[in-house]
Amino acid sequence: MSNIPADLRYAKSHEWARLEADGSVTVGITHHAQELLGDMVFVENPTVGRRLAAGEECAVVESVKAASDVYAPIAGEVVASNAEVERAPEIINHDAYAAWMFRVKPDDAAELDNLMDADAYRAFVDAETH
Template identity: 75%
Template sequence: MSIPADLKYTKSHEWAKLNADGTVTVGITHHAQDLLGDMVFVETPAVGRKLNAGEECAVVESVKAASDVYAPIAGEVVAANAAVEAAPEAINKDAHAAWMFTLKPDNAADLDSLLDAAAYQALVESEAH
């Protein structure tokens, strides 16, 4: 299973990447897509929407189940990935490349409260037992 070291993670299986311009790109983890199976539908949040950390903001639906996606940190949505809405299976091909939305964080330091790759790996392993 792929857990890139340059990303931060949530206990609800979202990844967050700090971009050079200070924005944060968000998607679901490889582990999450693996549990859900073949993606058939993705709904991203509207650009301009203000999100609180932990707020339900998007939906992924697979042949097995629908699942909410939560904002890892507070901020304003500045981009939504229409390509992943048009082709949800992109998440199954590469969950860490198929981003869902980008936000401008209220406080970039909030990323420090998320899990690093090692902590996320430990979480995934603890859930498997």
């Protein structure tokens, strides 16, 4: 069962990214990622103000099964961190697209074009699982 919203961009490491009206980019992990990992029990977000390079390890999610790194889908500065997912990591299991992790002020929003769109990500997930 795939749940891949059409309005988001996706990284091969299973993060989603959404360009907001204010120019910031919101980041979380995909429904598919949380399904692979199982019940979430720990999240550590990057601190606000940290500078991230695209593809840099910047957060950690841990499920009952394993720890998994989260990579920055785009370069920029962290402008917000969602304390709610750190307090209640299971909200990622309930709705991976509502449970955002952090927001980045991108150096160059055009870098979002380097990420996959929904169709490409769906094909990518299918190829990985079959």
